[in-house]
Amino acid sequence: MKQLSPQNIQQFRDSGYTIIRHALSTEKVELLHEEADTLTNFILNEGYDLTAVLGCIIEPLTCGYLDPAESDEYKTDKHAYIARRNSVLENSAVSSIVLETVARWAAVLLGNPEQVFLMNEQFIVKPPHSAGASEFAWHQDSEYLDPRLQSHSTVACWIALDPVDEVNGTIMVSDLKNPAADPFVVRVPAGSIVFMSNKLRHKSTGNAGRLFRRVFMPQYSLNPLLSLEDDGDAKAIGLAIKCTF
Structure with a gap:
């Protein structure tokens, strides 16, 4: 397993992102x-429009492929x-990738190498020849959280499952320490991971290529992110799975 270098950790703290190829x-x-x-294939066979309806997002636990959970x-x-x-x-190896392999890197970047919480996971699948429909606008991941939770630190682990560049749908990031600079365009081989702070401004280009472009992105938080429901109970925003090492 590759390790985050001191340079990776410092870049994440300063710039809001770092990459392991x-x-x-x-x-x-x-x-x-x-x-x-x-x-x-399940989504397409069910007749869903991957871009217009799902926004290229497929959540493995809730997309309908599995029967509804009893609780x-x-x-x-x-x-x-x-x-x-x-x-x-x-296959038991899948949860190991999410809860152990990638979670260890996330924990280091969030400042507690011994523990982190899985808060969300999704595949981002951009169909071929969908450039105009599969772009993601500039945003920060913290914008999608309840305002009361936006100060919490989280990290998104953007894992390229195909080689990615600006043609088939990569990400562009705006350096936190130098936001006036030209955005950095990510070009990486399959298996590479871009780690992004929830404060980082970034966007995603559409897929103008002839093949599907696949990314897997688990997200982690230093503490479980909870929302207060109308009945007074605190419930997890998405997931709150403790990963300990």
């Missing part, structure tokens, strides 16, 4: 690639999450 092994990339294809226990209980997560491909 070829972070995941070929076997791990192929497994996530298979899962992305399985879920994408929300899987959102906060690690064992329940693992059982449900591994049932997509009936």
Whole structure:
């Protein structure tokens, strides 16, 4: 397993992002690639428009591929999450990638190498020849949180499952320490990971290529992110799975 260098950690703190090229092994990339294809084929066979309806986002636990869960226990209980997560491909290696391999890097970047919480995961699949429909505008991930939670630090781990560039739908980032500079265009091989702070402004180009472009993006927080419901109960925003090392 590749390690984050001191330069990676400092770049993340200063600029809001850092990159590890070829972070995941070929076997791990192929497994996530298979899962992305399985879920994408399901979505298309069900007649959903991947861009217009889903915005290129496929959440493995809630996209409809799995039967509805009997309870929300899987959102906060690690064992329940693992059982449900591994049932997509009936392969235990998937949850290991999310809760161990990638989570370790996220924990280091968030400042607590011993613990982090998985808060969300999604595939971002851009169909071929969809340049005009599959762009993502400039944004910060914190904008999607309740204003009361926007001060919490989170990290998105943008994992390229295909080689990516500005033609098939990559990301462009605006350096936190130098926002007036030209955006940095990410061009990386499959298996590379772009780690992004939720304060980082970034956008995604559309896919003008002839092939699907697949990315897997788990997101982690230093603490569980909870919202106060009308009944007074605190419930997790998405997921709140503790990962300890």
